Structures are given as structure tokens and as C-alpha cells.
Amino acid sequence: MKKVKVGIVGLGRLGMRHANNLMFQIPNAALVAACSVRPEEAAFVKDNWGVPSVYTDFDQFLTNMEMEAVVIVSPSGQHCEQIGKAMARGLHVFSEKPLGVDVPQCKQAEQAVEAHPELVFQLGFMRRFDPSYAAAKQMIREGKIGKPFLVKCTSLDPDSRIDSFLPFAPTSGGIFRDLTVHDIDLARWLLESDVKKITAAGGCYKYQELADCGDVDNAVALMEFKNGTVALFDSGRIAPHGSHVETEIQGTEGILRIAVVPEKNRVLIYDHTGAVQQCTEDFLERWREAFLNEMIEFINCVSEGRKPEVTVYDGTKCTEATYAATEALRAGKTVELK
Numbered sequence: 281m282k283k284v285k286v287g288i289v290g291l292g293r294l295g296m297r298h299a300n301n302l303m304f305q306i307p308n309a310a311l312v313a314a315c316s317v318r319p320e321e322a323a324f325v326k327d328n329w330g331v332p333s334v335y336t337d338f339d340q341f342l343t344n345m346e347m348e349a350v351v352i353v354s355p356s357g358q359h360c361e362q363i364g365k366a367m368a369r370g371l372h373v374f375s376e377k378p379l380g381v382d383v384p385q386c387k388q389a390e391q392a393v394e395a396h397p398e399l400v401f402q403l404g405f406m407r408r409f410d411p412s413y414a415a416a417k418q419m420i421r422e423g424k425i426g427k428p429f430l431v432k433c434t435s436l437d438p439d440s441r442i443d444s445f446l447p448f449a450p451t452s453g454g455i456f457r458d459l460t461v462h463d464i465d466l467a468r469w470l471l472e473s474d475v476k477k478i479t480a481a482g483g484c485y486k487y488q489e490l491a492d493c494g495d496v497d498n499a500v501a502l503m504e505f506k507n508g509t510v511a512l513f514d515s516g517r518i519a520p521h522g523s524h525v526e527t528e529i530q531g532t533e534g535i536l537r538i539a540v541v542p543e544k545n546r547v548l549i550y551d552h553t554g555a556v557q558q559c560t561e562d563f564l565e566r567w568r569e570a571f572l573n574e575m576i577e578f579i580n581c582v583s584e585g586r587k588p589e590v591t592v593y594d595g596t597k598c599t600e601a602t603y604a605a606t607e608a609l610r611a612g613k614t615v616e617l618k
């Protein structure tokens with residue numbers, strides 16, 4: 281079997297999961313190079329997994345002539361520059377979300393993708409690859425709920441993981457760009473339209489330190505779409521019970537609800553507290569299949585010369601919406617997208 285030779289940049293919380301999938305879970309992928317500014321992470325994959333070439337500098341990493349494709353899992357503000365450099369070097373690119381932390385950056389990434397129609401580009405909106413969301417989308421396509429007109433999205437990160445989030449917070453771009461961006465992608469995908477205007481509210485209800493980097497720990501946004509449909513987003517960092525992502529899609533003939541309880545498995549524990557359902561602990565557990573499925577799709581697109589469904593333009597549209605949501609939250613006013 282011919283393997284797609286991949287390099288990865290970023291070996292942090294999520295980078296290690298993608299690296300693990302590429303190394304051990306995807307038979308037609310070979311992880312041939314890795315790059316992290318933290319030398320101990322690069323040394324780990326070399327010493328423990330046998331990744332042949334490791335780097336601590338991105339430009340040096342790009343001189344590796346074995347790679348055909350790059351997976352970018354570096355901090356959000358670096359994605360667009362790295363996309364541009366990698367594509368200029370003739371490499372297929374998978375980039376984590378968000379595409380960029382501002383719109384001019386995203387436009388640069390669009391130019392890089394447009395300049396290389398022969399290369400595959402995929403953005404990491406992995407929720408579309410979760411089996412339940414994929415099934416819901418298929419049901420909508422089949423008309424099972426009529427015409428969808430309202431999407432309600434809850435995305436609550438677990439309080440138990442706040443210590444790993446706080447160091448990442450200053451480079452995250454804020455709650456809408458970092459967390460709600462996934463739900464905005466889902467809403468655009470499910471409602472088949474783009475955001476027209478946004479109202480938002482929120483605050484630091486538990487972690488005041490997030491205010492130092494202009495962020496909040498909980499926020500709500502209401503978005504009206506160009507086709508007249510509506511989405512409501514409720515995002516937070518302090519869920520006491522686990523990683524909770526729940527979505528409701530209302531249509532003219534029915535309603536779909538996905539993951540109302542973020543169940544870890546199908547076991548119910550009956551004890552002195554009642555009937556207890558354990559919940560998924562963090563995003564790595566909740567989206568295990570989605571992270572694997574999206575990477576399988578990227579590798580297959582490269583080897584079959586196909587273009588993925590998730591495009592660079594989805595990234596720009598979502599970044600535009602998250603930027604406007606951040607402005608709506610800070611200014612306390614409704615923001616209309618151009």
C-alpha cells in the first residue's frame with residue numbers, strides 16, 4: 281500500500297492525538313517528520329515512536345524533502361502563515377481550526393489555497409465527522425425534519441481541564457474564536473447559510489484571570505442567518521460534569537437532538553445519589569472518532585486526488601462570524617456582517 285508521507289507541526293494537547301492517529305491508526309499514512317518549539321516533545325516522538333526527523337524550527341522542518349503533506353496543530357495565530365509557507369513548498373495541508381484569528385490572515389490563507397489548486401487543503405472542523413452529527417446531516421438531507429430553521433448549540437468545556445486551558449488562553453483568540461467557532465461551523469453546515477447579524481453577552485463568572493487576556497468564561501450569542509434562519513450559541517469553560525456538547529435542530533416537520541446527555545458509555549450507576557450516567561471527560565475523549573475520521577478523510581483526499589468538503593472559505597466565514605461576535609460582546613451591540 282502506498283503511504284502518504286506526513287509531517288506534523290505542534291505536539292501539544294491536540295497535536296499528540298493527531299500524531300498518534302497518523303502514526304498508529306491510519307494504515308495509508310506515515311509520520312515522517314515532526315516539529316515543536318518544545319524540544320522535549322520532539323524528542324518524545326523520536327525516541328518513543330521512531331519518527332525519523334524532528335525539528336524545533338518550522339522553517340527547518342519545511343526543508344524536509346520526504347514530506348508530501350503537513351498537519352498544522354500550532355497555536356491559532358500561526359496557522360495562516362504556516363499554511364502559506366507549506367503550500368508554497370508544494371505540500372498538501374491539514375490545518376487545525378480556527379483558520380486564523382483575524383480576517384486579513386484568513387484572506388492570505390485563501391490566496392495560498394487558490395494559488396495551488398493541485399494541492400489538498402482541509403480545515404479541522406472535526407464535528408462534521410462525528411457519527412451522530414454526520415447522521416443528523418444525512419437525515420436533514422433526506423427531509424426527515426422538513427426545513428431546518430433553528431439550531432441551538434451548547435458547548436461547555438469541563439472545569440476539571442481549566443488548568444490546561446489557562447496557559448493557552450492568551451493565544452486562543454477568545455471564547456467565540458476558540459470554542460464557539462465549532463458550533464458556528466455546524467450551524468452554517470446544518471442551516472446551509474451564512475451569518476447576517478449577531479448579538480452577544482457573557483462574562484467571567486468563575487475565572488477572573490481570563491479578563492486579563494480580554495476573554496470570558498461563559499458567553500451566549502444569537503445569530504440570524506442570510507436565509508432567515510436562526511442559531512443560538514451557549515459556550516462555557518466551567519462545566520462541573522465533563523465535556524458537554526449538545527445540539528438541537530428544529531425543522532418545520534421535526535426536531536433532532538444530539539448528545540443531550542454527554543454520556544461516556546451506556547452504563548447507569550444506581551447508588552445513594554440516584555441513577556448516575558458518567559460523562560465524557562474532555563474534548564479528546566468526546567471527539568475521539570471525529571479526530572480520527574477527519575484525518576482519514578484528509579489522507580484519502582491526498583492519495584485519491586480529491587478535494588475535502590470542509591474548505592478554506594468555511595474557515596474565513598466562521599472567523600468573520602467569531603470576530604463579529606467578539607465585537608458584539610465587547611461593545612454590547614448587534615453587529616451586522618458585510
Ligand SMILES: NC(=O)c1ccc[n+]([C@@H]2O[C@H](COP(=O)([O-])OP(=O)(O)OC[C@H]3O[C@@H](n4cnc5c(N)ncnc54)[C@H](O)[C@@H]3O)[C@@H](O)[C@H]2O)c1
Binds near residue numbers: 336
Ligand atoms: N479541533 C478541536 O477541537 C481543537 C481542540 C484543541 C485545540 N485545537 C486547536 O489546535 C491548535 C493547538 O492547540 P493545543 O491545545 O494543542 O495547543 P498547545 O499549546 O497544547 O500546543 C501547541 C504546540 O505548538 C507548538 N508550537 C508553538 N509555536 C510553534 C512554532 N512556531 N513552531 C513549531 N511548533 C510550535 C508547541 O510547542 C506545542 O507543541 C490550536 O489552534 C487550537 O485552536 C483544536
